[in-house]
Amino acid sequence: MARCVICLDDSGSEPLLSPGCACRGDSGLAHLSCRIEAAAHGDSAGRSEVTSLWTTCGTCGQRWTGPLQHRLAATRWDRTADGDEETPAHLNAATAVAECAMERGDTHFADQLFRKVHSVRARVLGETHDDTLTAASNLALCCTERGEHAEAESLYQSILDVYARLAAEAAGGDHPAEEATRAPDPADVNTVKQNLAVCLQRKGDYDAAVVLEEETLASNLEHFGEESHATLNSMNNLGMTLTTMGRLDEAEAILRRVLPLIRRVMGASHPHALLTAGNLARCLADQNNMGEALELAKSTLIQQQEVLGTDHFNTVHSLELVGDIHAMRWQFREAEAVYRELVEAQRRAFGEDDPVVAATLAKLGMSLASQGSEEQLAEAEVLQRSAVDLFEQTLGSDHCETMEAKATLRKLVARRNGELEWAVVWLALAAAVVVVGVVAALRLRRR
Numbered sequence: 001m002a003r004c005v006i007c008l009d010d011s012g013s014e015p016l017l018s019p020g021c022a023c024r025g026d027s028g029l030a031h032l033s034c035r036i037e038a039a040a041h042g043d044s045a046g047r048s049e050v051t052s053l054w055t056t057c058g059t060c061g062q063r064w065t066g067p068l069q070h071r072l073a074a075t076r077w078d079r080t081a082d083g084d085e086e087t088p089a090h091l092n093a094a095t096a097v098a099e100c101a102m103e104r105g106d107t108h109f110a111d112q113l114f115r116k117v118h119s120v121r122a123r124v125l126g127e128t129h130d131d132t133l134t135a136a137s138n139l140a141l142c143c144t145e146r147g148e149h150a151e152a153e154s155l156y157q158s159i160l161d162v163y164a165r166l167a168a169e170a171a172g173g174d175h176p177a178e179e180a181t182r183a184p185d186p187a188d189v190n191t192v193k194q195n196l197a198v199c200l201q202r203k204g205d206y207d208a209a210v211v212l213e214e215e216t217l218a219s220n221l222e223h224f225g226e227e228s229h230a231t232l233n234s235m236n237n238l239g240m241t242l243t244t245m246g247r248l249d250e251a252e253a254i255l256r257r258v259l260p261l262i263r264r265v266m267g268a269s270h271p272h273a274l275l276t277a278g279n280l281a282r283c284l285a286d287q288n289n290m291g292e293a294l295e296l297a298k299s300t301l302i303q304q305q306e307v308l309g310t311d312h313f314n315t316v317h318s319l320e321l322v323g324d325i326h327a328m329r330w331q332f333r334e335a336e337a338v339y340r341e342l343v344e345a346q347r348r349a350f351g352e353d354d355p356v357v358a359a360t361l362a363k364l365g366m367s368l369a370s371q372g373s374e375e376q377l378a379e380a381e382v383l384q385r386s387a388v389d390l391f392e393q394t395l396g397s398d399h400c401e402t403m404e405a406k407a408t409l410r411k412l413v414a415r416r417n418g419e420l421e422w423a424v425v426w427l428a429l430a431a432a433v434v435v436v437g438v439v440a441a442l443r444l445r446r447r
Helices: 032-044 066-080 088-104 107-125 130-145 149-172 186-202 206-224 229-244 248-266 271-286 290-307 313-328 332-350 355-369 374-394 400-416 422-445
Strands: none
Touching: 032 066, 066 088, 088 107, 088 130, 107 130, 130 149, 130 186, 149 186, 186 206, 186 229, 206 229, 229 248, 229 271, 248 271, 271 290, 271 313, 290 313, 313 332, 313 355, 332 355, 355 374, 355 400, 374 400
8 A cells, every 4th residue: 555655654544645756656655744844844954945845856856746846836835925025935935836827827927926036036136146047037938938929038048148158257267266257057058048949939930949959959968968857858849849840750750769768767657758748749640640649649648637637738738639639630529529628628727718718619610510510510600700709809800810710710601601612611621620730739848
């Protein structure tokens, strides 16, 4: 029988939580209350934030993920929220809560906290302090998630400029030993470059993104080796950028290379391993290798539902991927069932008025229309109208997604009025399903 690794109790009086780190099997199971007590004791023993038991496993050294990460962050915040906002304890707790909020898709709340932390760090420690630069990087990552790419890119470039200046000063050797400037850690520099590459990719500058990702990967391999987390993350992100660019053979090669590595280093059920498996499934689907893609996507979804929960954004994106692959295989009845489940999951995870909900309403309508009965066509038209309204509300009337949704709606109305051959409508709908399926890969990159 499984027992808590801290108190060794196996009575079942309190649920055992999986840590979502790299610990295998039952070796990481513990009561939430025991984890909280251990983290608080670590604070009193003077543990640094890098090794804090609020965020990091003391056994494998990897960060918590999933429900344990969120519950510990909430508890830590409750203990420090009313304290002095300039204390490290308060700022570290705020950062942890902001990271969890961003994972849940609540980027507005995350943005508020990240801005507060960055402002306080800069005022108290100075603009070039390591903690201030980390806070700026966190804020930039949140800006990327919110689609504020110009601000994110500016923040990242400012951080890299500071690192370049510090590196030049360290190399100059003109200072007394006690005043010598320490060169930036390559891991910190590469993390910022990797996140900047994600920002560039999100705004559509794929060529610049892939150059930066290749540069970062080469540096991580040189400094840290193939099995470091930094290298594994670089390989995953490069694979997804190559997928987005249509360089599918290169993407498949690098994703197949990194998946067994990340499974060995972090464990097959670690969230990062599951994310990479989903990315490979997307790449295989884009190559029309639908059988392997669907099998991998389904197994990934099942594991994410167990490890992360049904409403975690990675789980929701994997559910979307399964639906997209069914649609691309013309399995519209199966796609319909998945998309109905997906709409509700996205509403819970991202809110009623997120444009991803509109996209799924459109895909659900396409899957119904492609089955062809009059009842299904009628429901498809209702869903497509809802998608158009939501796209207009969230993206504006002139956005490409809105215009494409309006064009599809016109075809559906014409078909129901007998003004358009069904074959023309069916081909347009099938093409739209494939396009939306490819675009969905962008959202799998979040980490």
